[in-house]
Amino acid sequence: MKKYIEQNKERFFEELFSLLRIPSISAKKEHKGDMVRCAERLAELLLEAGADEAGVYPSDGNPVVFGQKIVNPEWKTVLIYGHYDVQPAEPLEKWKSDPFEPEIHDGAIWGRGANDDKGQLFMHVKAFEFMVRTGQLRHNVKFMFEGEEEIGSPSLPAWIRDNKERLAADICLVSDTTMISEKVPSINCGMRGLAYLEVKVTGPNKDLHSGHYGGAVANPINVLCDMISSLIDKEGRITVPGFYDDVVELSDADRAQLSRAPFDLEEYKEFLDIAEVKGEKGYTTMERTGIRPCLDCCGIWGGYTGEGAKTVLPSEAHAKVSMRLVPDQTSEKITELFKKHILSIAPPYVKVEVTPCEGGDGFLIPITSDAYKAASKAMAEVYGIEPVPSRGGGSIAVLAEVQKILGIDPLLMGFGLERDTIHSPNESYLLRQLFAGMESIALFYRYY
């Protein structure tokens, strides 16, 4: 496939850029039109790549792109999952280029979605094109691209249930994760779940002069800080009662196996420019993001946040809280426990509301399957080294649902790198990884 990439590279860039230029931000309602535009463009690309059929299908939310090529009903079927929606680009002032006008320099593509997930799903479209055009395809291939992954895939499970027959396959192949490093390729064999909620604290019914009332009326920002602060104890453990009840504790043998993945703490700290790491006592950094749950405040706001000094005792304060979950925690149960706990610690001098925003369960997949072995062999050939099984800290909420509804395992061949800073300003995707991904996927078809 190397030669095919070399010959078609400029066209590949133009096609991928046509997707990246569409601001398909699922978290913002005003981009509804962009979601449809992006879905339509993607269906077009599938047809051009050689799909027998490809279309844009309505769901309860943003449309789903489905396309397929059935070569021989007797052969194995690969279902490819990806998402065409992207994270918001804020903070915009930190971008060095326009997030929705992709650029190539320093060996990478720069722009929102360059990696997550437009860049990664594009590898599948092009590997498929290569297999079709060179007459090598010995599988049936189905594509399912959704537009709500970044908001927790609220509509896709129902769509999958409604289209169960159409989606029948032997494996669900996904490129939406990172590998440990270019030198240490890895395949994700588990991901964390997510429970994401918004907390609103209301004090007085109007913003007050902090001089006239300060000291006598509870300040909702201070109360919110107290509440957030109380959620993690000195050992780095989450204080929500029942939070750890269902957490699968790994055996020493399992932990030893996972610890084989190389990790350099000094490099990690240098990359992030931090003096020390911080997390749950008794676990390593890799364990803290791989096999342990965590709680993060993803956003907070209240009062006066403009220039200069405004002396206000505000009426409201808000926070967005994300919890990453591990097997066998469920998003539903943790969401309920969190709500109950937050309301129980709300002091009487404020009103507290909790709104669930997003959720999904984590999952684990076996490294003994044929599909895992084929992926491992393919990547070993491209990278010259056998990939390490790893655990991803992130969440792809819908994959646990795929497992449940379709009864097939997901296989996570991710080609992102930490340097790509997905979800952050200046997201990028190395051309080397884009091309190595295409090659690995093409080889996967050969070995699966």
Place this chain on the structure above:
Amino acid sequence: MKKYIEQNKERFFEELFSLLRIPSISAKKEHKGDMVRCAERLAELLLEAGADEAGVYPSDGNPVVFGQKIVNPEWKTVLIYGHYDVQPAEPLEKWKSDPFEPEIHDGAIWGRGANDDKGQLFMHVKAFEFMVRTGQLRHNVKFMFEGEEEIGSPSLPAWIRDNKERLAADICLVSDTTMISEKVPSINCGMRGLAYLEVKVTGPNKDLHSGHYGGAVANPINVLCDMISSLIDKEGRITVPGFYDDVVELSDADRAQLSRAPFDLEEYKEFLDIAEVKGEKGYTTMERTGIRPCLDCCGIWGGYTGEGAKTVLPSEAHAKVSMRLVPDQTSEKITELFKKHILSIAPPYVKVEVTPCEGGDGFLIPITSDAYKAASKAMAEVYGIEPVPSRGGGSIAVLAEVQKILGIDPLLMGFGLERDTIHSPNESYLLRQLFAGMESIALFYRYY
């Protein structure tokens, strides 16, 4: 003066509105031009009202309006202080009318600055006009209106020092405070000082994916919450070491005297729609805002604050912290203590910066002075009840400086009411209070 008001009321409104329409927001640099426009309009109004001279004087910051009428050098001189700058109008969506297009309804003027302080300083201009035009003025009157009160009067002390001779007077009369209620008029005999700082917490050098890093890297929002939360203990006391060292503890007799001011806790809670008040243990609500210092988070921000769920572990979090001070705390010392404390509790996994924004000392004034007695007599005549001496929780940073540099006491005849919600959306000023203020000031001249 009642009759004079009745005859001239429409002109009064037009003149006051011409000030209110200018968005003279000192906290925002883009309003520099509005500051000058507002100052010029005010000088014009002083000349029209009968000042011998009035002009706009440069300072290191926004210009100062100074005007005067010297009737007889042998007579007593009243220096009137006020400020023509206003607080930002945010949150704009909570205003029922345009903050800078004043309206009259429900017996009040609505708009930013309707009370604080354009409405209140305007009473002085009109009471002066009345005294001049009716030939009753038996004092020399000087006006000093600044444009930086809402940002802590950074330039005025130097301007006062440079213009010490010009400002020589016997008393500094100020209307920039509230009274307890229309039924319980009061005169402020002390105000709190202020120390206002911004705290910035930096974790990783870029926003991170909360799945990939959550649990292993300190989240600056969570750390900021921990730090803010630790600043006030369970008893409602501020934990900054040395914070209370200089606080003047009132005698039981003094506390008994202050507690004579009527206060209805149920009404207070109902007005604010809160189930309980909260503050320092061992003190009443009135004491907590009058004679005790406090700490409030006036603003907080960090991470994703838009619609929907963005799973980010942000690089930075920010807070604005205001401390109200009482005699004999100084803003300078408390600012230093706070900085030192915040840096000392900053954990090693983040970087913390503290930037002082604003400050000023509190002050006390004697209720035995001729000026206080004259004000008390004047207000008793207008309201039919003797005003109560009270302590204001707010701060007018520059008045402690007036006391020090000019050697004269401020006298705080404030006619605002809590219902006016200054610094908040839908600021207003009751016409009854506007007119009662004018009458009281005119009578003050008679009795002083």
